[in-house]
Amino acid sequence: MSTRTYAEKALRDVLDAWQQAIGVHDFDRVAALFTVDAVFQGLRPYSVGRPGVAAYYESQPLGMTVDYRIVTAEQLADDVVLGWIAADFSFAEEFRPPLPVSLTVVVRAGAIAHYHVSPRIDAH
Template structure:
């Protein structure tokens, strides 16, 4: 299993269990995180972001492409579908950069 899949599986589980601290632990101390709200830097901001999400939210993802770069850096291009108990799913494109098995950059955009 690739580092990217391992990290995304843990991210998916943490979201489904509504465990913001568990999700935040997957990010580096200086991680740039840009969800659908203004960006934050670091795990505390990531935890606050996921803590604000509704209970029952889950995510399904598909890795479209994974590229390993020098120095243990991995870039992943992903489709992520966030599901809610009371509304339609939100379909997003997600780009993540891993360093040392942790997310250092996370950016989503709406899928068209």
């Protein structure tokens, strides 16, 4: 398997599980996809570790879902993958538009060790 194929599969494995757990609002299951020492930066102050991840996703509205696309995937070491992800969070409330973001994730040994999100500004 090529390093790019390995990197994309490693990302897809964890991100598919992340997507599913978000879709059912299972914040503990989302947090379990992260390493115990994961650095997590959502759209508000960062946290370190699974409890911060769980608290962040618990505070998100019911009915929130996410679709994602891997923009790039790079294998950094035997069990470390870096990914740049385009994600769109959607909300059950009709008045709330989808939220497009860019994610940078580092997956180590099948778990997210670093997660950074920023608003996505699409090129014109």
